[in-house]
Amino acid sequence: MRTSQFLISTLKETPADAEIISHQLMLRAGMISKLAAGIYTWMPVGLRVLRKVEKIVREEMDAAGAQEVLMPATQPAELWEESGRWGKFGPLLLRFTDRHQREFCFGPTHEEVITDMVRRNLRSYRQLPANFYQIQMKFRDETRPRFGVMRAREFLMKDAYSFHLDAESLAETYERMRQAYCAIFDRTGLTYRMVEADSGSIGGAASHEFHVLADSGEDAIAYSNGSDYAANVEKATTQLVTANPAAPAREMQRVSTPNQKSIGGVAKFLELPIEQVLKTLLVKGMDTPVVALVLRGDHELNEIKAEKLAAVVSPIEFASDAEIKRAVGCGAGSIGPVGLDIPVIADHAALAVADFACGANSDGEHLTGVNWSRDLPPAEAQDLRNVVVGDLSPDGQGQLEIVRGIEVGHIFQLGDTYSEAMGATCLDENGKDRVLTMGCYGIGVSRVVAAAIEQHHDDRGIIWPAALAPFDIALVPINLQRSKQVRETIEKLYADLTAAGYEVLLDDRKERPGVMFADMDLIGIPRRVVVGERGLAEGKVEFKQRGAESSEDIPLADLITRLAQ
């Protein structure tokens, strides 16, 4: 490809409304162009990268036995009414009406469509298990699209759905998909981690997320430095403390703590380490108006864990100031577990603390030297908190570290939610009709592109991993217009490298070298070959890796061999 015939639409300045680096660089490198909030055109440079991701995904899905299909982006409302999601999905679903006043939506996901396809076309267990995938634009009307294509409304996704007669078959395909995902992300050249995930509202047995590690990631993931354990912090647990707390050493005392409303403030005021102070949160309960949740002062409530408790309403809802006052007779800053006549649930770590301080259920007062069993009945023990760095891995091997990740893939064992609601069945070996069980497997293809940039860039621009780069080699001639020697050499190189199977971008614009270097660096082409009269006089050209500190002059004759290394 020649730059004279290929749109290089780079920007020197950063567009004002791009916040994160990948968004800025995608705009500056001319990869994408915004049409509306969360809706982008993929321009030539960007599309080449997107296609690279797609190709890897497609090859690995095919290799794992999945069959490619292409489902409609436009979906009729009836299908969503069958699954019960037309009402439930809410404003995230972009709905519209055709000329006959029939309602449709732009597909945000395709469970309904694939389930419909399967119930119409699969009849026998002999056709199972079956796994269908597509690479398709989805539309989700996010309340706040942001970060360019990272959280766009219209985005390219690979989604796959598998169908089985039983759970064992589903588990087999799930495992095969898990391996395929590892193969896919290995091939991208990105640093990623597979983590245990909360299966969320979709429910189902197992669920894993794939995260590209980057400081700007929206998710926190915990992993063990001594084993393979890794989980989204939403779900991560630690080895639970079951040991009894130390023996009481102090008497319980009521102390005045005027105007101390935060845990940090109370700890400081009482001159106690924050781990020695327990905090009590009131949330709405299922059977009682409120439930008390007790945590160590330095720990954070994990709302997902909490709302799974039978006693707690889901989704979780914190008690209002008025409800707190009614239930315990004080403000939020002075609640404590002592003497409460509402259900009290404590995190394991909070139950292991002796001689602790806590609110006295009276404004401006706290209790110190409090001990479970002696001063109050031991609360129900539960895992309520987010893990923190240094917690023991739940498998007992090593300690937890926490890093940020960008979720690029998610695999679920879905179960029969959709097949049951929509009547997707097959005959089994005994000729009996059985409801199918499903798995679903997603990859945010366009998000992978942004995540790659978050992980691989410098102050000059993008540094593509070889597998994702829009081109393999940038050919930069110096003085192309004036030097016949340069012109002839570069044309031959272009032909030879292309014949050798490289994707080459020859910069034949009438630009100064600095402009060409800056553009090739910004676009992030992994390797650059510069041809100028100066070097040719010695039979040499300049070779530089995008991320490398400096370039090297190598004999023209050795170039192809050198590139092959």
Add this chain to the structure above:
RNA sequence: CGGGGCGUGGCGCAGUCUGGUAGCGCACUUGACUGGGGGUCAAGUGGUCACAGGUUCAAAUCCUGUCGUCCCGACCA
């Protein structure tokens, strides 16, 4: 959906408070010089100042409304 910011050539911005000929840098076009890290000089192209009303002799500027867009939060693959 709650809170806040911003809409002036393709991009980044000034001008708005205090109404009076629409500006700057980059980009783009042409020419000359230049030619190994976004070069210099010269001459140009391009904007009904988001939109709709209103006030006024006169509105980018003041008033009212609408829309778009970005950020924080809630929500979400």
